Amino acid sequence: MKCIHVAAAVIRSADGRILIAKRPLDKHQGGLWEFPGGKVEAGESVEAALARELVEELGIRVTRARPLIQVRHAYPDKQVLLDVWEVSAFEGEAHGAEGQPLAWVQARDLPDYQFPAANLPIIAAARLPDRYLITPEGLEPQVLLKGLKVALDAGIRLVQLRAPAMFDAQYRDMAVDAVGLCAGRAQLMLKGPREWLGDFPSAGWHLTARQLREYAGNGRPFPAQRWLAASCHDAEELQLATLMGVDFVTLSPVQPTHSHPGTPVLGWAKSSTLLAGFNHPAYLLGGLGADDLPPALQAGAQGVAAIRGFWPD
Numbered sequence: 001m002k003c004i005h006v007a008a009a010v011i012r013s014a015d016g017r018i019l020i021a022k023r024p025l026d027k028h029q030g031g032l033w034e035f036p037g038g039k040v041e042a043g044e045s046v047e048a049a050l051a052r053e054l055v056e057e058l059g060i061r062v063t064r065a066r067p068l069i070q071v072r073h074a075y076p077d078k079q080v081l082l083d084v085w086e087v088s089a090f091e092g093e094a095h096g097a098e099g100q101p102l103a104w105v106q107a108r109d110l111p112d113y114q115f116p117a118a119n120l121p122i123i124a125a126a127r128l129p130d131r132y133l134i135t136p137e138g139l140e141p142q143v144l145l146k147g148l149k150v151a152l153d154a155g156i157r158l159v160q161l162r163a164p165a166m167f168d169a170q171y172r173d174m175a176v177d178a179v180g181l182c183a184g185r186a187q188l189m190l191k192g193p194r195e196w197l198g199d200f201p202s203a204g205w206h207l208t209a210r211q212l213r214e215y216a217g218n219g220r221p222f223p224a225q226r227w228l229a230a231s232c233h234d235a236e237e238l239q240l241a242t243l244m245g246v247d248f249v250t251l252s253p254v255q256p257t258h259s260h261p262g263t264p265v266l267g268w269a270k271s272s273t274l275l276a277g278f279n280h281p282a283y284l285l286g287g288l289g290a291d292d293l294p295p296a297l298q299a300g301a302q303g304v305a306a307i308r309g310f311w312p313d
């Protein structure tokens with residue numbers, strides 16, 4: 001089946017809402033909501049196609065855009081490559097130039113709208129930030145929580161509470177405080193055995209690669225409404241993550257790290273190749289920091305995950 005290359009836009013208003021449009025009933029996937037966009041024409045760049053489609057469909061001129069995610073999907077009747085860009089600035093007032101209904105919605109409300117099946121990872125990408133903080137190990141709980149507060153004040157919106165050496169009760173006490181600190185400000189991901197999750201309904205679960213391998217055969221081990229992530233290191237683990245239906249992954253190590261000295265690294269080129277075959281948001285991890293965001297986005301990542309790179313001094 002021929003693959004159709006589509007440029008689509010997650011358009012954000014100044015107040016953070018996202019523009020969605022309803023597909024006409026007579027079109028492929030008609031009647032469902034979509035991110036505005038359309039087919040890339042022969043000889044046209046994705047950026048040019050995006051700009052053209054948004055003029056045609058919405059009457060706006062894009063002034064700032066960056067790659068967000070690429071999703072390949074096979075419908076029974078059609079195969080698509082959705083090349084999704086985030087548009088954070090534009091000129092003009094968006095209107096349904098082809099008569100299609102529009103809605104500006106909060107990112108967290110996107111799951112309430114019906115989209116084509118290919119859009120699930122795009123919705124996750126639109127809801128996730130570009131930085132993922134992983135807490136350093138070996139800190140006293142009070143020191144860790146103080147650092148977390150500073151990081152949240154500095155704009156961190158996604159946090160993994162990582163404390164591999166802690167006992168159950170110690171970790172759970174700290175999780176109670178971390179949930180409190182993150183409430184209404186950031187999504188907290190907990191890392192540990194399944195039994196630890198029950199008492200923390202607002203927290204997501206970040207699986208180790210070992211847990212991923214253990215659970216993957218049985219589908220998603222966690223409710224759809226709660227964030228599920230996994231640590232991946234190679235093509236096989238990325239495939240297991242897809243099989244399990246995770247919302248996002250980390251891919252590591254891109255560069256040498258303090259936490260895993262001596263581990264062979266992927267480097268940028270290999271990371272980029274691995275992500276090209278993966279359809280979900282992925283944070284690149286390992287020896288990276290805020291300066292590495294532009295190359296990470298170029299490599300097809302959602303952003304960067306870091307311990308030291310995002311931990312306040």
Ligand SMILES: Nc1nc2c([nH]c(=O)n2[C@H]2C[C@H](O)[C@@H](COP(=O)(O)OP(=O)(O)OP(=O)(O)O)O2)c(=O)[nH]1
Nearest residue numbers: 006008028029034035036037038039080116118119
């Ligand atoms: N624009 C857009 N297309 C999507 C999304 N999700 C999804 O599966 N698709 C599919 C549906 C279509 O098969 C294809 C996009 O085609 P389209 O009908 O928008 O293309 P177009 O704007 O160039 O329209 P046309 O003039 O060729 O009819 O991608 C999405 O979020 N946005």
Ligand SMILES: [Mg+2]
Nearest residue numbers: 036037038039
């Ligand atoms: Mg279109």
